[in-house]
Amino acid sequence: MQTTWAYISNNxxxxxxxxxxxxxxxxxxxxxxxxxxxxxxxxxDGNLMVKTLDFKxxxxxxxxxxxxxGLGFVLLLGGVIARGLASGYxxxxxxxxxxxxxxxxFTAAYLAALRKYDLRWLGLFISxxxxxxxxxxxxxxxxxxxxxxxxxxSPWLVIHVVAAIISGGVFLLANIVAGGFLYLDYRExxxxxxxxxQRVPSLDVLDQLSYRLVAFVFPLWTFSVIxxxxxxxxxxxRYWGWDPKETWAFITWVAYAAYLHARVTVGWRGRxxxxxxxxxxxxxxxxYVYVNVWGTGxxxxxxx
Amino acid sequence: xxxxxQLPELGVIGLARYLWRQLxxxxxxxxxxLLMGIAAIPGSLIPQRLTNPIAVREFYxxxxxxxxxxxxxxxxxxxxxxxxSAIYILLFISLIGCVLPRTVEHFKAxxxxxxxxxxxxxxxxxxxxxxxxxxxxxLAEAWFKKNRFxxxxxxxxxxxxxxxxxxxxxxxxxxxxxxxLIGVGxxxxxxxxxxxxxxxxxxxxxxxxxYDTLAFGRLSNEKKLQGFExxxxxxxxxxNTITGAPKEYSAFVTVVEDGIxxxxxxxVNEPLTFGNTRVYLQANGYSPVxxxxxxxGNVALQGPVPFLPQDGNLRSIGAIKVPDAEPQLGxxxxxxxxxxxxxxxxxxxxxxxxxxxxxxxxxxxxxLGLDSGVPQSIYRIDTEKLERIGLGSIVPGxxxxxxxxxxxxxxxxxxxxxxxxxxxxxxxxxIGGIFAIAGLLASLYGKRRRIWVRVVGEKVEIAxxxxxxAPGLDIEIAEIVxxxxxxx
Numbered sequence: 001m002q003t004t005w006a007y008i009s010n011n012x013x014x015x016x017x018x019x020x021x022x023x024x025x026x027x028x029x030x031x032x033x034x035x036x037x038x039x040x041x042x043x044x045d046g047n048l049m050v051k052t053l054d055f056k057x058x059x060x061x062x063x064x065x066x067x068x069x070g071l072g073f074v075l076l077l078g079g080v081i082a083r084g085l086a087s088g089y090x091x092x093x094x095x096x097x098x099x100x101x102x103x104x105x106f107t108a109a110y111l112a113a114l115r116k117y118d119l120r121w122l123g124l125f126i127s128x129x130x131x132x133x134x135x136x137x138x139x140x141x142x143x144x145x146x147x148x149x150x151x152x153x154s155p156w157l158v159i160h161v162v163a164a165i166i167s168g169g170v171f172l173l174a175n176i177v178a179g180g181f182l183y184l185d186y187r188e189x190x191x192x193x194x195x196x197x198q199r200v201p202s203l204d205v206l207d208q209l210s211y212r213l214v215a216f217v218f219p220l221w222t223f224s225v226i227x228x229x230x231x232x233x234x235x236x237x238r239y240w241g242w243d244p245k246e247t248w249a250f251i252t253w254v255a256y257a258a259y260l261h262a263r264v265t266v267g268w269r270g271r272x273x274x275x276x277x278x279x280x281x282x283x284x285x286x287x288y289v290y291v292n293v294w295g296t297g298x299x300x301x302x303x304x
Numbered sequence: 305x306x307x308x309x310q311l312p313e314l315g316v317i318g319l320a321r322y323l324w325r326q327l328x329x330x331x332x333x334x335x336x337x338l339l340m341g342i343a344a345i346p347g348s349l350i351p352q353r354l355t356n357p358i359a360v361r362e363f364y365x366x367x368x369x370x371x372x373x374x375x376x377x378x379x380x381x382x383x384x385x386x387x388x389s390a391i392y393i394l395l396f397i398s399l400i401g402c403v404l405p406r407t408v409e410h411f412k413a414x415x416x417x418x419x420x421x422x423x424x425x426x427x428x429x430x431x432x433x434x435x436x437x438x439x440x441x442x443l444a445e446a447w448f449k450k451n452r453f454x455x456x457x458x459x460x461x462x463x464x465x466x467x468x469x470x471x472x473x474x475x476x477x478x479x480x481x482x483x484x485l486i487g488v489g490x491x492x493x494x495x496x497x498x499x500x501x502x503x504x505x506x507x508x509x510x511x512x513x514x515y516d517t518l519a520f521g522r523l524s525n526e527k528k529l530q531g532f533e534x535x536x537x538x539x540x541x542x543x544n545t546i547t548g549a550p551k552e553y554s555a556f557v558t559v560v561e562d563g564i565x566x567x568x569x570x571x572v573n574e575p576l577t578f579g580n581t582r583v584y585l586q587a588n589g590y591s592p593v594x595x596x597x598x599x600x601g602n603v604a605l606q607g608p609v610p611f612l613p614q615d616g617n618l619r620s621i622g623a624i625k626v627p628d629a630e631p632q633l634g635x636x637x638x639x640x641x642x643x644x645x646x647x648x649x650x651x652x653x654x655x656x657x658x659x660x661x662x663x664x665x666x667x668x669x670x671x672l673g674l675d676s677g678v679p680q681s682i683y684r685i686d687t688e689k690l691e692r693i694g695l696g697s698i699v700p701g702x703x704x705x706x707x708x709x710x711x712x713x714x715x716x717x718x719x720x721x722x723x724x725x726x727x728x729x730x731x732x733x734x735i736g737g738i739f740a741i742a743g744l745l746a747s748l749y750g751k752r753r754r755i756w757v758r759v760v761g762e763k764v765e766i767a768x769x770x771x772x773x774a775p776g777l778d779i780e781i782a783e784i785v786x787x788x789x790x791x792x
Contacts, residue, residue: 147544150553150572219744226737235573237497237584237725239733240488242383243355247348254341258334260748264772265330283341291348 005086006145012079013100017134019072024127026065030058031124031196062120069127073107076134080104086145092161093152095292099137103130105169121199125176151298156231163224167217168284171256174213175281178274181206185271207270210277211263218256225249236298245299248287255280327394328401336395343391347382350374354383396485403478410471418456418465421756428756428767430781440764440788444757447787451780453755461758466751467771473746476739483736491729495521496528496581498724503591503608504717507535510581510724524726530578533560537567539588539718543656548617550656555585555720570722580726587721589613589620592639592663596626598709604629610719611639612683617653623685624665624711625672632672633708634685637665639716660699663713667694667706753777755784764788 034057080100083091091097110126113119148157185203187193193200200206228249233239240246259276262268268276291299326332351359360380364371371380378385425431444462448455453464498518502508510533512518512526520526538556543549555570561578570576576583591608598604604626611622624635642655643662651664668690674680696704696711703712751774758765766785770777 144547146547146549147551149550153552154573156573215748219741219748222741222744226734226741229737230734231573233730234575235584237575237582237586237723238727239730241355242347242352244348247344251341251344251348254337254344258337258341261330261334261337266334 003086003145005082009079009082009086009145012075012082013134013138016072016075016079017131017138019068019075020127020131020134023065023068023072024124024131026061026068027120027124027127030061030065030120033061034058034196034199062123065123065127066114066120069107069123070111072127072130073104073111076100076104076107083145087147089148089153090158090161091145092157092165093146093148094141094143095288096137096141096143098161098165098288099133099141102165102169103133103137105165106130106133106173109169109173129176151235154231154235156227156234160224160227160231163220163227167221167224168288170213170217171221171252171281171284174210174217175278177206177210177213178277178281181210181274182271182278185274203270207273210274214256214259214277214280218260221253221256225253232298241298243298244291245287248283248291252280252283252287255283324401327398330402333395333398333402336391336398340388340391340395343388344382346379347388350379350382352382353380392485396482399478400482403475403482406471407475407479410468410475414468418454418463418754420456421458421461421463421758425756425758425765425767428769430778431765431767432781432785433763433765434785434789436759436762436764438788438790440759441757443788443790444784447784448755460760461756463754463756465754467753467774468750469746470750470752470771471747473743473748473750475743477743477747480736480740480743483739484733487729487732487734487736489729490732491521491727493521493523494726494728496524496724496726499586499721500724501610501719501721502534502536503610503719504536504539507533508722509533515724528726530581530726531561532578532581534558534576534583534722535560536720539720541588541656541718548655553585553588555588555722580728582725584723584725585720586723587613589618589719589721590639590641590658590661590716591719592622592624592637592716593714594624595712595714596624596629596633596635596709597712598629599707604633604709608717608719610682611637615653616656617642618656619651619653622683623681625674625685627672627674629709631669631708632674634668634672634687634690635665635711636668636685636687637663639663641716658716661716662697662699664697665695665711666692667696667708667711669693669708751776753780755781757784757788 080091083097083100087093092101106126107130110119110122180200181203184193184197184200184206187197188203201209228246229239232241232246255276259273259280262276263273351363353360360371363374363380374380378387382388422428441457441460441462445455445457448462448464451466453466456463496519498515500508500515508514510529510531512529518526535558536555537558540552540554540556541550542552544551553572557568557570557576559566559568559576568576570583570585572585575585589611590613591610593608594605595603596605605624605628609622609624611620613620618641620639622637622639624637626633626635638651640651640653640662641657642653642659644652644654645660668685668687669692670690673686673689680686693708694706696706698704698711698713700713700715703710751770752772753768753770753774755768755777756766766781766788768777768781
């Protein structure tokens with residue numbers, strides 16, 4: 001019975017990947033062919049404004065891309081749930097399971113935001129990111145579904161890991177936005193942004209957005225660390241022991257604390273703030289990849 | 305005028321004040337914060353004595369020169385090193401120096417009236433003017449009161465202010481960090497941590513001599529150990545039949561506290577609690593129960609000997625030391641709960657349960673060195689000064705004989721490693737953590753803003769100002785305008 005669910009989960013994940021690939025293609029098509037310069041546009045250098053461009057041409061492709069994204073989300077949700085049924089518990093005990101759940105949370109956040117804001121310019125990057133995550137998960141990180149080891153059998157698994165996955169997703173999103181800021185800033189300082197990036201909001205908006213994302217999720221990350229400490233006290237007999245995972249969680253926390261202080265108290269904006277944001281986000285990514293794959297310590301279970 | 309630049313004479317107090325200002329400045333705090341993050345990095349890349357003493361020992365063996373260099377800079381003890389301590393102590397001094405004066409200021413500001421309405425409201429954000437058609441100030445005051453603004457009524461104008469929760473939260477957050485540090489310090493001064501291996505059937509009495517390892521905080525001692533006894537009745541481990549991965553560990557115990565005896569179960573996420581002391585199930589393994597006899601048949605050693613697991617299938621190594629034999633004997637042994645019969649003597653275990661157990665050993669003769677005073681591992685024997693006299697293997701019930709005597713494997717019992725921890729500071733750290741999150745939420749989502757309403761003749765003027773560019777002020781002002789105009 002359990003293996004059947006694991007088998008169903010694998011098939012759903014593969015189907016989701018296929019659908020996300022199609023969504024990626026549709027987004028790519030939309031991005032590549034969306035912009036048409038009307039005949040009466042003012043084409044003087046540096047004067048090519050968003051308002052003189054026409055994005056209507058590929059609206060159907062855009063709608064298809066979003067629909068496929070929704071379908072991919074449903075398949076992925078089914079895959080994660082089936083994986084949970086296979087192990088008899090929440091499927092969050094190794095990197096493969098973190099990755100598929102993370103991809104699911106990432107897609108969910110994008111689709112939820114899409115209902116309120118026109119974020120379709122992000123779709124190409126989101127579908128690519130999700131594909132990359134799932135691809136790494138099924139090729140490099142895959143582990144057979146297994147019941148939880150005793151150390152993980154605790155309600156804190158749900159609380160601590162949910163908080164960590166959501167925080168991680170939003171930190172990475174803030175990183176993407178900060179990276180986009182730096183690239184556009186570079187392009188704009190050398191004449192202007194390329195046509196296909198005309199729809200991306202202004203530098204000020206990106207700058208604010210990455211800050212808002214971090215400010216929104218920093219308390220949740222703090223909570224995740226504290227929930228982890230409470231769990232560690234129950235499972236390992238100490239709430240803090242400088243285990244490599246804990247050390248890097250602390251480094252990430254300190255880096256984002258520095259980022260928030262730099263913005264709110266010292267008034268950093270723009271390039272410097274974006275670099276600090278990316279540095280802080282990299283410490284999170286490093287924690288996820290390095291400590292799980294090459295690290296030692298108490299946070300490594302069942303291989304990965 | 306002299307050519308040389310004249311530096312003002314600072315004096316000792318002046319210099320101290322200058323250093324204090326530098327230390328408590330935001331820029332210094334920010335640098336210290338980043339420095340603390342960076343300083344923690346080597347602590348995760350280089351093995352630490354605190355978390356992985358075996359890796360440190362291996363590092364010393366494989367590359368002693370680098371290891372000695374690392375040790376000079378405390379790189380194996382990063383989190384207890386003087387330089388790491390220096391950073392966080394400076395950071396916390398800086399934090400206290402920053403937060404305490406601000407707390408005083410904040411209290412004063414909370415009790416003071418909002419500042420007077422500025423003369424030129426046109427210069428402020430969201431400025432609007434419209435014709436007066438009602439008692440504008442009364443209506444505005446009612447709205448401010450309903451929305452819990454602090455109000456200063458100046459007759460022809462009202463100055464209102466809200467959002468002190470932002471600074472309150474900010475201060476609460478930073479004070480909570482200090483509380484967490486106090487909790488950590490309190491725990492390490494008054495705490496206790498020890499471990500003991502107990503075989504099934506054995507009793508643990510909470511006194512210092514029962515422990516295999518025991519460490520007290522600087523201001524604690526063995527007189528503070530709580531009085532309790534734990535008898536290990538039974539240990540159950542459940543494994544996945546395909547992968548051999550553990551599913552559940554349960555230690556069934558009888559606890560005696562204040563003369564009252566109760567049956568309890570200790571599991572991995574469910575420690576026992578005695579006042580401030582908690583008892584954790586940390587590890588488990590097997591103890592072969594052996595009887596060693598001399599050539600005349602007299603018993604030289606009898607009882608369970610804990611073996612140390614080496615892998616997930618509980619292949620274990622151990623040392624059976626017989627100091628009472630003449631000459632002294634030592635068995636360097638491995639134990640397989642389920643032997644791999646295909647691999648034969650290649651000593652691998654196929655499953656962690658006792659399905660087909662077997663013990664393999666080498667017998668050594670000579671001085672075990674137990675009287676030399678040098679501490680020894682209970683799992684290992686230093687064979688340098690010993691002479692090997694035989695190799696053998698037995699299953700439960702079997703006896704192996706050699707010229708100096710015989711060894712019998714009677715049975716095999718599980719052992720558990722219990723960890724006893726006392727941390728009287730952890731409650732403070734937890735309260736600090738909860739307050740820190742509450743403060744963080746208030747400081748990140750609180751919005752400090754001021755709104756002014758003034759009546760000049762037959763005209764009403766309104767304007768506002770928000771700190772930190774917090775959004776939403778325009779909506780609030782639109783609401784007041786509606787209220788004053790009587791549209792709502």
